[in-house]
Amino acid sequence: MSSSSLRIPAVAYLLSFIFIFSCTQKGKDHNQTGLVLPDDLEATLWAETPLLYNPTNIDVDGRGRVWVTEAVNYRNFKNDSLHHLHRNGGDRVVILEDTDGDGHADTSKVFVQDSDLVAPVGLAVIGNKVYVSCSPNLIVYTDTNGDDKPDSKEIFLTGFGGFDHDHSLHAVYGGANGALYFNTGNAGPHIVKDKSGFTLRSGSMYTGGTPYNKKNEAMISDDGSKWVGGLALQIQPDGTKLKVLGHNFRNAYEVFPDSYGNLWQNDNDDQVLTCRFSWIPESGNAGYFSTDGSRSWQADQRPGQDMFTAHWHQDDPGIMPAGFNTGAGSPTGVLRIENSELGEKYRGMLLSVDAGRNVVFGFNAAINGSGLMPVNKQNLVTSLPADNELYVWDDSSANSNKTNWFRPSDAALGTDGALFIADWYDPVVGGHQMNDSLGYGRIYRITPKNKKLTSPQINLETVDGQVKALANPAIHVRYLAAARLRNEGDKANKQLSTLVNGNDPFLAARAIWILAAGSDDAKKMVHLSLQNKDPMLRATALRALRYYGVDIKPMVTQLQHDSSAFVRRELIVAIKDSGLSVKRELLVPLIKSYKTGDRWYLDALGQAMDDNSSWWYDTLQQVYSVSERNQWPQEMSDLAWRLHSSNASDDIAKRALDSTLPVDKRQQMLTALAFIPTKESVDYMLQLSKSPDSTIAADALYWLSFRQGNEWLALTDWSKIPLNTAAERKKAILKVKQQIMMDERQSDYERRAGVRSLALDSVGGKQLIAMVAGETLPAKLSKFVQEFIFYNPDAAVRIQAGRYFTRPGQVKSYNIDSILMQQPDAAKGKLLFQQNCTVCHKAGDIGNSIAPDLTKISKKMDPPTLLDAIVNPNGAIVFGYEPWLANTKDGQSIYGFLVSQDSNFVVIKDISGEQHRLKTTSITSLKKQDKGLMPDPGSMGLTNKDLADITGYLKSMAN
Numbered sequence: 013m014s015s016s017s018l019r020i021p022a023v024a025y026l027l028s029f030i031f032i033f034s035c036t037q038k039g040k041d042h043n044q045t046g047l048v049l050p051d052d053l054e055a056t057l058w059a060e061t062p063l064l065y066n067p068t069n070i071d072v073d074g075r076g077r078v079w080v081t082e083a084v085n086y087r088n089f090k091n092d093s094l095h096h097l098h099r100n101g102g103d104r105v106v107i108l109e110d111t112d113g114d115g116h117a118d119t120s121k122v123f124v125q126d127s128d129l130v131a132p133v134g135l136a137v138i139g140n141k142v143y144v145s146c147s148p149n150l151i152v153y154t155d156t157n158g159d160d161k162p163d164s165k166e167i168f169l170t171g172f173g174g175f176d177h178d179h180s181l182h183a184v185y186g187g188a189n190g191a192l193y194f195n196t197g198n199a200g201p202h203i204v205k206d207k208s209g210f211t212l213r214s215g216s217m218y219t220g221g222t223p224y225n226k227k228n229e230a231m232i233s234d235d236g237s238k239w240v241g242g243l244a245l246q247i248q249p250d251g252t253k254l255k256v257l258g259h260n261f262r263n264a265y266e267v268f269p270d271s272y273g274n275l276w277q278n279d280n281d282d283q284v285l286t287c288r289f290s291w292i293p294e295s296g297n298a299g300y301f302s303t304d305g306s307r308s309w310q311a312d313q314r315p316g317q318d319m320f321t322a323h324w325h326q327d328d329p330g331i332m333p334a335g336f337n338t339g340a341g342s343p344t345g346v347l348r349i350e351n352s353e354l355g356e357k358y359r360g361m362l363l364s365v366d367a368g369r370n371v372v373f374g375f376n377a378a379i380n381g382s383g384l385m386p387v388n389k390q391n392l393v394t395s396l397p398a399d400n401e402l403y404v405w406d407d408s409s410a411n412s413n414k415t416n417w418f419r420p421s422d423a424a425l426g427t428d429g430a431l432f433i434a435d436w437y438d439p440v441v442g443g444h445q446m447n448d449s450l451g452y453g454r455i456y457r458i459t460p461k462n463k464k465l466t467s468p469q470i471n472l473e474t475v476d477g478q479v480k481a482l483a484n485p486a487i488h489v490r491y492l493a494a495a496r497l498r499n500e501g502d503k504a505n506k507q508l509s510t511l512v513n514g515n516d517p518f519l520a521a522r523a524i525w526i527l528a529a530g531s532d533d534a535k536k537m538v539h540l541s542l543q544n545k546d547p548m549l550r551a552t553a554l555r556a557l558r559y560y561g562v563d564i565k566p567m568v569t570q571l572q573h574d575s576s577a578f579v580r581r582e583l584i585v586a587i588k589d590s591g592l593s594v595k596r597e598l599l600v601p602l603i604k605s606y607k608t609g610d611r612w613y614l615d616a617l618g619q620a621m622d623d624n625s626s627w628w629y630d631t632l633q634q635v636y637s638v639s640e641r642n643q644w645p646q647e648m649s650d651l652a653w654r655l656h657s658s659n660a661s662d663d664i665a666k667r668a669l670d671s672t673l674p675v676d677k678r679q680q681m682l683t684a685l686a687f688i689p690t691k692e693s694v695d696y697m698l699q700l701s702k703s704p705d706s707t708i709a710a711d712a713l714y715w716l717s718f719r720q721g722n723e724w725l726a727l728t729d730w731s732k733i734p735l736n737t738a739a740e741r742k743k744a745i746l747k748v749k750q751q752i753m754m755d756e757r758q759s760d761y762e763r764r765a766g767v768r769s770l771a772l773d774s775v776g777g778k779q780l781i782a783m784v785a786g787e788t789l790p791a792k793l794s795k796f797v798q799e800f801i802f803y804n805p806d807a808a809v810r811i812q813a814g815r816y817f818t819r820p821g822q823v824k825s826y827n828i829d830s831i832l833m834q835q836p837d838a839a840k841g842k843l844l845f846q847q848n849c850t851v852c853h854k855a856g857d858i859g860n861s862i863a864p865d866l867t868k869i870s871k872k873m874d875p876p877t878l879l880d881a882i883v884n885p886n887g888a889i890v891f892g893y894e895p896w897l898a899n900t901k902d903g904q905s906i907y908g909f910l911v912s913q914d915s916n917f918v919v920i921k922d923i924s925g926e927q928h929r930l931k932t933t934s935i936t937s938l939k940k941q942d943k944g945l946m947p948d949p950g951s952m953g954l955t956n957k958d959l960a961d962i963t964g965y966l967k968s969m970a971n
Contacts, residue, residue, distance in 0.1 A: 045456060047418065049393045052355055058432065058457035059108050059117035065097065065451035067434035069135040069145075069183050069345070069422045072486045076427040076467035077109045078455060079123070079137050080434065081144060086131035087446045088176060089223055097451040102127035105135065105144060105153075107160060108455070113466075115457065124153055124162050130176050133265075134183030134194065138488045145194065147172040147180035168251055169206065173215075174199035175224045179242070179263040183422075186491030187269040188525040189559050190498065191246050195277065197263035198241040198300065200228045207251030214239040214259065216305035217913045219940070220894050230305030240305035244275060244292055258292040258332075262300045265365075266422075267292070268346040271490075271521040272548050273555045274377075274384060278343035278364045286323045287343055289364045289375065290335030291384035293612060294585050295619055297332060299325035306914035307722070310921065315714055319865075329654045329687055330618060333611045336375065336386040342368030345422035345434075348377075350518040351485040353429020355460055360518075362386055365433070367419040370395045372433060379547065382581035383612030393433060393458060394418070425485040428465040431458035439877065447877075472496050475504045479511075482522055494522060498529045505530070509537050521552045528556035535562060542567060547576035554579065558586045565598065572601045577613055580605055584616040592624050596631075603635055608646040618654040625657035641667045649677060653684040661688045665696035668708070675707055682708065686715040689723045698733070721917045721929040764796045771800035777809035778922055782905030784816045785941060786897045814952050826949065828879045831956050836964020844962050848952045855969050860925060866966055878963055882949055895941040896920060900934045910940075 047055045059078070068083045082104045084097050091098075104125040108117040123142065134145025142153045142162070150169040153162035174180025179197030187193050196202055199222075201215035213231035218241070230240050233256075242261030247254045257275060258267075264277045275292040279300070290298070297303065302312055302325070313322035321327060324334040345365035352359045362375040364386075371394040375386035391399055395418035421436040435454040439447045459465050470489060471477030478500070481493035497504050504526075511523035524541055527534040541553035554571065558564055564586045574580050580602055587598050599620060606613050621628035629652065633639075636648045641663050644652075649667075652660055667673065668681035682700060685693050697719075700712035720730045770776030780797055783789040789797065798817040804810050850859035855866045896910040898920055906928045912919035918930045918938060949959055 046395055047393055047456065048391070048395065048397055049458065052461055053458055054461045055393065055456050055458050056115050058110070058115070058455045059120075060454040061450070061452045063108055063117055063120040064106055064453050064455065066438075066448070067421060067436050067453040067455065068131070068133045070424045070432060070434045070455065071135050071137045071183075071488065072424050072426050072432065073107075073137045074139075074427065074470040074472075074486075074489050074492070075109075077107050078117070078424070078426070078432055079135055079142070080106050080108060080453075080455070081129075081132040081135045082106065082451075082453075083131040083133065083436070084451050085129075086176065087222075088130065091446055091449075096446070096449045099125065101125045103129040103132055103146075105129075105132075105142065115459075117455070121160055123155075123160055126151075126165075131178075133178060134181060136184040136186065136192075136488065138184075138186055139492050143168070143184040143192075145181040145183055147174035147177065147196070147199070150181060150184070150194070169204050169247070169254075171204040172196050172202050173225065173228065175222065177222045177225060178265075179218070179221060182264070183266050185267070185269055186488055187246075188271045188273060188490075188494065188522050189556065190491075190495060190525075190529070191248055193244070193246055193257075193267055193269045193275065195244045195261070195264050195267040196242060198261065199225050199263075200241075201231065202243065203231075204254065206247060206254035208253060210234050210254055212239070212243075212245075212254055212256065214241070214243055214256075216241045216301045217308065217910070218301075238304065240297075240303065241301050242279075242298075244277060257294055258296040258298060260298045260300050260303070260305075265344040266346040268348055270348045271350055271518045271525075272552045273521075273525075276346055276348060276362055276386075278338070278346055278366075280341060280343050280368075281323065285337065285339045286320050287338045287341045287366075288324065288335045289338055289343070289362070289373070289386045290332075291377070291386070293332055293383065293581075293616065295588075296615075297330055299328065299331035299334070302722075302912075303328075303330065304914065307912035307919070310909070311911035311919055311927070315710070327683065329656055329684065330615065332615060333383065336389065338364065338366070338369075338373065338389070340368065341366040344420065345424075347423045347425065349425065349431070349485075351425070351429055351483070353460075353465060353485055354431060354458070361392075363392065363423050365420045365423050367421055367436070370418045370420075372420055372423060379576070379578050381607075381610035381612055382577035382616070383610075384578075393420075393431075393456070425487070426457075426465075426467065427470065427484055427486045427489055428467040429485040430465050432456070433458065475500055475507070479504060479507045482511075483516075483519055490522065494526055497526045502531055502534060505534055505537070508534075512537060512541060517546055517549060520549055524549065524552050525556045525559075528553075528560045528562075535560075542570060547574075547579050550574065550576070550579050551582045554582050554586060564590075565594070568598045572598070573605070577605070577607070577610060581613050581616045584613075584620050588616070588620040592627070595620060600631070600635060603632070603651075606647055606651070608650050614650055614654050617651065621655060625655045626659040629655055629657040629660045642670055642673060646677075649680060653680050656684045656687040658688055658690050661685060661690055661692045661696065664688070665693070665700070668696075668700055669703070671705065675705065678705075678708055679711060682711050682715070686719060687723075689727065691727045694719075694724055694728045721919060722912070722914065725916050763793060767793055767796040768800050771797055772803060772805070774804065774806035774809060777801060777804040777806055777813075778907065779905055781809060781812045781816070782897060782899075782907035785895070785907050786899065786905060786937075786939075788899075788905070826879075826883045826956055826959065828876055828883065831879055831960050831963075832875055834957055834960040836960045836967075838961070838964045838968040841958075841961035841963070841965030841968075844954070844958050845965055848954065849962070855966065866969075875963055875967070878966065879959060882959060882962075897937075897939055897941055898928075898930055898935055899937045900930060901936055902934065904928075904930075906930065907941075 045055045045057055049055055064080045066083045067080045069081045071079050084099050085103050102125055105123045107121050107123050109119045110117050111119055129146050132144050132146035136143040140155045144151045148170050149167050152166045152168045154164045156163040172181040174197060177199045179199035181196045184192050184194045198216055198218045203213050205211045211234045213233045215229045215231055219225050219228050230238050232238055239256050239259045242264055243256055244258035244267045246257055261279050262281055264279045267275050267277045269275055277292055278289045280287045309323045320337055325331045326334055343364055343366045347363040349358050349361045362377055364373040372392050374390045374392035376388045378385055378387045417437050418435055419437050420433050422434045424432050426432055433456045437448060437452045470481050472481060472492060478493045478496045481489055484490055508523040508527050512520045514520060524538055528538045538553050538557055542550055544550050554567055568583050571579055571583055584602055587595055632651055636645055638644055652664055664681045664684050668678045668685060685696060697712050697716050701709055701716060703709045770780055801813040801817060802810055845855060846858060853859050853866045898906045906920045908920045908922035911921050916932060918932060919927055921927050
């Protein structure tokens with residue numbers, strides 16, 4: 013490291029060196045890792061700073077070396093070089109190696125340092141090509157002469173959103189079919205052209221996280237599709253045939269292709285208990301935003317919906333099942349162990365790395381109906397003695413040795429089968445922050461207890477060496493071996509056939525993919541695998557033959573009555589993009605085998621029928637031989653709900669209106685009706701809103717109120733359907749604002765009276781808050797506002813007023829260290845929380861869900877960090893809770909959270925939780941505010957002791 017590449021004060025650098033040296037010395041004791049793992053495994057500290065800094069991603073090459081992407085320059089716009097480690101020349105990729113075989117890295121070399129690398133979060137080492145993911149670019153460095161220095165640099169793809177943002181472009185993985193897989197988060201827009209000329213466009217309403225992420229919206233790609241949010245992608249090694257395999261994620265960190273061709277991915281959010289680990293069906297919509305990308309889940313959350321269901325739109329047709337709910341957290345790397353070097357019981361285990369939970373989760377994969385589910389979650393590697401479904405802070409000041417520091421960012425398998433885990437240690441996870449100024453990082457090596465693993469010699473020059481390498485634990489060693497074997501033609505067919513019929517299903521799957529790319533004789537061997545007793549291998553054979561262009565019709569005929577719903581669903585996926593005539597012939601037998609409750613199968617059928625939904629609806633009535641709506645089997649109801657075709661609106665509505673049916677069946681039809689954008693649907697929903705059944709009537713009223721601002725906007729004259737009883741009162745308040753407050757011809761007495769009338773009214777108070785936030789309140793009126801605003805009947809207004817006006821007796825400053833020294837009174841803290849915080853926040857069963865839920869916040873933040881967030885509320889603002897100010901032509905000023913935005917409407921949820929739907933044509937200005945909505949505690953009259961009590965209460969809530 014040259015001195016010119018590092019800018020940090022000399023004292024701080026010296027302290028960091030002392031700190032790193034002491035950690036390195038302690039790390040030599042293999043029992044001091046502080047990690048908890050199964051009894052048959054052991055962990056050693058394989059490498060740490062200064063061999064590497066801030067590891068975001070790792071991969072292993074054919075020599076068993078570990079490559080690391082560093083993110084020293086993460087959040088450059090926020091963390092200046094005077095206080096944080098910084099590299100003027102850009103971030104680096106480094107290579108670590110254990111040259112003496114003692115189980116610890118002893119050398120570190122810089123492969124590349126590049127100004128184009130600003131917090132890269134993805135890495136793949138595939139032969140002499142090194143793929144580095146760093147938005148806006150996917151960069152390929154090629155080391156032609158093997159000297160561990162790049163001889164060329166190529167911008168393989170560009171146009172991804174998310175510069176210096178972790179909701180950005182993530183790691184590449186080589187798949188068993190020879191394609192490359194990767195994903196990108198929702199920090200769009202993503203406008204990316206592949207090398208064949210196809211342009212992918214994706215976006216959503218998500219902005220924020222960095223000053224560079226200012227405008228984002230969904231668009232139409234060259235394939236005619238509107239892809240939304242985060243994406244799972246496939247591309248050929250030559251840069252052609254870019255393809256979307258799944259979309260509408262939030263921020264999935266990696267997508268991992270296993271040897272069968274399954275894709276596994278986690279996804280995260282800053283909400284409590286909403287992270288997930290999922291199998292991705294082809295073209296799956298993961299449901300984070302509305303399907304057009306214009307609305308957040310908060311805007312679409314229906315009355316009575318729990319957060320997880322609403323968060324991933326699980327009650328909407330066309331959305332894939334969310335997968336396994338892993339609770340709170342910040343999931344990162346994904347991996348599947350397909351070999352037995354760690355032990356036979358770990359073969360097939362899925363790993364989900366979670367920095368926010370201090371853990372690497374292990375799952376088994378199980379066929380669930382026609383889909384796959386991660387099951388049997390366990391803490392495989394963690395710094396915690398017991399499981400916890402919440403964010404975990406395990407870095408208290410009492411733990412002076414810091415042995416439990418653990419923020420895992422990625423995992424990779426070595427060529428010897430050892431599991432490497434990167435630990436990018438940062439005290440805070442989420443909130444677009446980085447508090448670790450030293451760039452401290454580690455890599456752990458997990459091996460079987462009392463067993464020495466050694467890396468084999470990789471020889472890709474012979475068929476025998478290639479076949480042997482195909483069984484290697486490291487995914488990109490296998491990838492290179494498979495590429496060589498595909499190029500060998502029929503030379504390896506006999507050995508590959510032996511693998512297909514062997515006892516290792518993962519190795520059999522890899523051989524199937526290679527044979528499917530070969531000659532007709534090789535493909536015949538794959539056809540035989542369509543009869544394999546293992547449904548996963550039957551599905552793999554089907555996928556492989558389809559991928560390499562084999563006619564699917566004979567396979568559909570052979571497998572349409574397969575005993576496995578998983579295989580039958582794969583058949584539906586295989587024929588999805590065929591013409592209607594082919595689908596007419598092949599799809600009906602597969603429809604008949606649908607069983608209610610199998611959402612994977614239902615959505616695959618829906619995707620296959622979406623482009624001719626009206627024709628298919630008529631066909632379904634023939635398939636199920638029903639003439640009366642009240643005699644529909646549940647399968648018919650499910651399919652009508654999923655298709656929600658326009659020609660079905662009459663049948664669906666009449667079924668929803670049928671009081672002889674159970675309420676849940678009527679509600680299913682009412683929901684289907686809400687997704688049909690026709691005038692008839694509006695009229696039927698009006699009928700349903702007058703139903704004597706209060707549940708049905710309430711649901712219908714909700715949909716009428718909701719749909720008038722989006723899909724049903726242009727279908728009727730909404731002015732003739734009064735749904736907002738507060739409109740006249742708002743007009744009166746605006747009149748006061750316009751005619752009295754802003755008229756300088758009025759006397760101070762008259763203007764003071766006008767201010768008083770606004771300040772003491774809940775709606776008027778919101779207007780005043782919006783005006784002062786937008787700096788449109790005349791300065792001479794501020795003293796009048798301050799005189800009355802703290803008597804407003806709306807607690808939300810009173811609390812927000814504290815951000816802009818001084819409350820009598822207000823505390824001016826706080827000392828976090830002194831607060832921490834005080835003995836908290838949790839009971840008093842609960843009362844203070846109820847009085848000051850529940851207007852916006854929820855903790856346990858008290859409060860509102862306007863702002864983030866704080867029930868388990870002390871598991872995400874330690875006491876100093878939590879207090880800092882309270883005392884300095886603008887330090888980190890969670891996505892979805894950035895304040896916006898909208899001004900309209902009629903004089904309204906709306907201040908709150910932006911929950912929906914499209915070409916017709918903007919929806920803002922104000923500080924009391926009320927949603928305001930504003931026509932875009934009526935908005936004169938819409939601007940995101942620099943500061944959050946949360947006031948500082950002084951404005952609420954809270955003392956140091958009060959803050960100690962409140963944090964004590966929040967800590968008690970998390971226990």
